[in-house]
C-alpha cells in the first residue's frame with residue numbers, strides 16, 4: 081500500500097479483518113488533513129493540529145506494518161516496489177500517492193512560486209509572508225516596500241480563494257497591529273485566475289458570492305488572466321501587465337504524483353493512471369489505484385481530485401481485494417458526490433450539498449462545523465476550536481513565529 085493519505089488509510093482500515101498482511105509505505109510519517117493547510121500557511125494553526133502520525137492512527141490495526149520511505153519505482157513484472165530503503169514484494173499493490181503542483185511546464189514559475197500542497201510548503205509560505213513584512217519594516221524605499229508587500233496568488237479554485245481570504249485577514253486584522261509603522265495600504269493581495277470566474281465546479285451563484293466577498297476584503301481579482309512567466313522579480317501576465325513581486329503562490333493546477341516514470345505509459349489526463357471500473361490498473365489486475373492518482377472516469381467525466389472520491393475509492397478497493405482473495409467477481413466503483421464547500425475568511429463561506437446552496441454566514445458555519453468534525457483527532461478538534469475562537473474574538477493568530485531561515489523562493493513541487 082503506497083500512501084497514507086485519505087485513500088490509503090481507507091484501504092488499510094477496510095482490510096483490518098481480512099486475512100492479509102498490509103505494508104503501508106509513505107514518505108512522511110503522518111497523515112495530513114489538507115483542507116486546513118491554508119490555515120497553517122496563514123499563521124492560524126500549527127502543523128501538529130492538522131497532521132497526525134500514521135503509526136498512532138493505525139496502531140489498533142494488527143495486520144498493518146507502517147514504513148516511512150519514498151517509493152522510487154514500481155516493477156509490475158516482478159511485483160516489486162522499490163523504495164529508497166530497499167525493495168518490497170507484493171501479491172496485491174494499491175497505489176495512492178496523491179498529487180503534486182502542476183506548473184504546466186513553466187520552469188520559471190515552478191522555480192519561483194510557493195506551492196500549497198504539503199506541510200513543508202505551507203510552512204515555507206508562512207515564513208515568507210512574515211519575512212516580507214519584516215523586510216518591509218527596514219525599507220525606506222516605497223517602491224521596494226510595494227514589491228515586498230505584494231502577494232500574488234495564481235489560481236481561483238478553493239485553495240486559492242481560501243488562502244487569499246485568510247491572507248488578507250492576517251494582514252488587515254493581525255499584522256496591522258504587529259507593524260504599526262507600516263502603511264497597510266501598501267499591501268496588495270492579488271488573485272489571478274485564468275477563467276472568468278472563481279471556484280469552478282460550484283454553482284454560479286456561489287462563485288459570484290466568492291467574487292463579491294474577496295473584493296469586499298480588498299483583494300484585487302484579475303479574472304480571465306494567466307500568469308505567463310517570471311523573470312528578474314517581475315511576473316508577466318497575459319493581459320500585458322507586469323507585477324513586481326517576490327511572493328507568488330501557485331494553486332493553479334495539480335497533477336498526479338509520479339511514482340515511476342515507467343507508469344507514464346499508463347497515464348491519462350493530469351498524469352492520473354488509467355484504471356478499470358473496478359479500480360484495477362489497466363492490464364494489471366493485481367494493482368489497484370485510488371484517489372488523486374486514479375484516472376477514474378464516470379459518465380464521461382474524470383472524478384474530482386477530492387477527499388470523498390479518494391475515501392470512497394479506498395473503501396471500494398479494500399472490498400474488491402477481499403473479493404479477489406475469495407475468488408469472487410470484482411464490483412465496479414460508483415462515486416456518490418456528497419457536495420463541496422469553501423470558506424472565504426471570517427463570516428463567509430459557500431457550500432453546496434445535494435440541491436441546497438448556502439453562502440455568506442450560513443455557508444461559513446456549515447464549513448466550520450463540517451471541517452471540525454472531520455479533523456483527525458479529538459485533541460486536534462479542541463485545539464483548533466480554541467485557535468478559531470481566539471482568532472474570531474480577539475483578531476489574534478497564535479502562530480507568527482518565523483521558524484526557519486528566510487526561504488528562497490522556489491518551492492518547486
Ligand SMILES: Cc1cc2nc3c(=O)[nH]c(=O)nc-3n(C[C@H](O)[C@H](O)[C@H](O)COP(=O)(O)OP(=O)(O)OC[C@H]3O[C@@H](n4cnc5c(N)ncnc54)[C@H](O)[C@@H]3O)c2cc1C
Pocket residue numbers: 082083084085086087088105106107108110111112114115116117118149150151152176177178179196197198238239337338339370371372373385386387388390421
Ligand atoms: C491545500 C489543499 C486543500 C484541499 N482541500 C480540500 C477540501 O477542502 N476538500 C476536498 O475534498 N479535497 C481537498 N483537497 C484535495 C484532497 O486533499 C485530495 O483530493 C486527497 O488528499 C487525495 O487523497 P489521496 O489519498 O489520493 O492522496 P493524499 O491524501 O495526498 O495522500 C498521498 C500520500 O502519498 C504519499 N506519497 C506521495 N508520493 C509518495 C512516494 N513516492 N512514496 C511514498 N509516499 C508517497 C504522500 O506523502 C501522502 O501521504 C485539498 C488539497 C490541498 C492540497
